[in-house]
Amino acid sequence: MSLQTRAIPVLSDNYSWLLRDTETGCTAIVDPGEAAPIQAVLDETGGRLDLILLTHHHADHVGGTDALRTRYNARVAGPASEAARMPALDIALHDNETIAVGQSEGRVIAVPGHTRGHISYYFADPPTLFCGDTLFSLGCGRLFEGTAEQLFESLKRFADLPDETLVCCGHEYTEGNTAFALHAEPDNAALKTRVTEVKRLRTEGRATVPSTLGEERATNPFLRAPDVPTLARLRREKDTF
Numbered sequence: 001m002s003l004q005t006r007a008i009p010v011l012s013d014n015y016s017w018l019l020r021d022t023e024t025g026c027t028a029i030v031d032p033g034e035a036a037p038i039q040a041v042l043d044e045t046g047g048r049l050d051l052i053l054l055t056h057h058h059a060d061h062v063g064g065t066d067a068l069r070t071r072y073n074a075r076v077a078g079p080a081s082e083a084a085r086m087p088a089l090d091i092a093l094h095d096n097e098t099i100a101v102g103q104s105e106g107r108v109i110a111v112p113g114h115t116r117g118h119i120s121y122y123f124a125d126p127p128t129l130f131c132g133d134t135l136f137s138l139g140c141g142r143l144f145e146g147t148a149e150q151l152f153e154s155l156k157r158f159a160d161l162p163d164e165t166l167v168c169c170g171h172e173y174t175e176g177n178t179a180f181a182l183h184a185e186p187d188n189a190a191l192k193t194r195v196t197e198v199k200r201l202r203t204e205g206r207a208t209v210p211s212t213l214g215e216e217r218a219t220n221p222f223l224r225a226p227d228v229p230t231l232a233r234l235r236r237e238k239d240t241f
Helices: 036-044 065-072 080-085 148-156 174-184 189-203 213-219 228-239
Strands: 003-010 014-021 027-030 051-053 075-079 091-093 098-101 104-110 119-124 127-132 166-169
Touching: 003 036, 003 166, 014 036, 014 098, 014 166, 027 036, 036 065, 051 065, 051 098, 065 075, 075 080, 080 091, 148 228, 166 213, 174 189, 174 228, 189 213
Parallel strands: 027 051, 051 075, 075 091, 127 166
Antiparallel strands: 003 014, 014 027, 098 104, 104 119, 119 127
């Protein structure tokens, strides 16, 4: 296993994700919403940060970027199409390009919808998807800038990834998503089991993510939507649920 991943809670309910390539020690952080909690973890684990990976421009995903860049002399990578709206990029990324964390290679997947230029990062060893606010456990991101058509196509971009892929999303929203998911699919037995597990984890003060794509394919009504009208309806309903 060449890539180790760790969730770092930041702000009120965000997660930043620490990546370390075990072969080289190269270290990256995905979506540093604030600097201090990440600094504390980095300084406990070697004080190294080589790369900052951004998925989209929202402040709760980029807020700690410049402080971490300065402290660790890290390079910053993110979506080229949102470069004007986020901290300065050393590496401007486009769809289907690759980015290396040591010997671990990540694929850039364009996933517009939540924002116009949102990207995800997929690493194959082990299969891990850093999807920002495009896909949540039992949910998906709000359509702040894009359309339901765009989001539907974006979610389809994950269709070729294996079921065991870890879904490393940007927020601890799973428990809050359970009520709407059950409203959308009241007869889904796998969903009912997942809801029970989520409630247990949160009662114990534990994170509900990462989930796996296999779990989301069985339980997430947005990922399971068969067409654009269904996804659009679900998103509208969730916005006012």
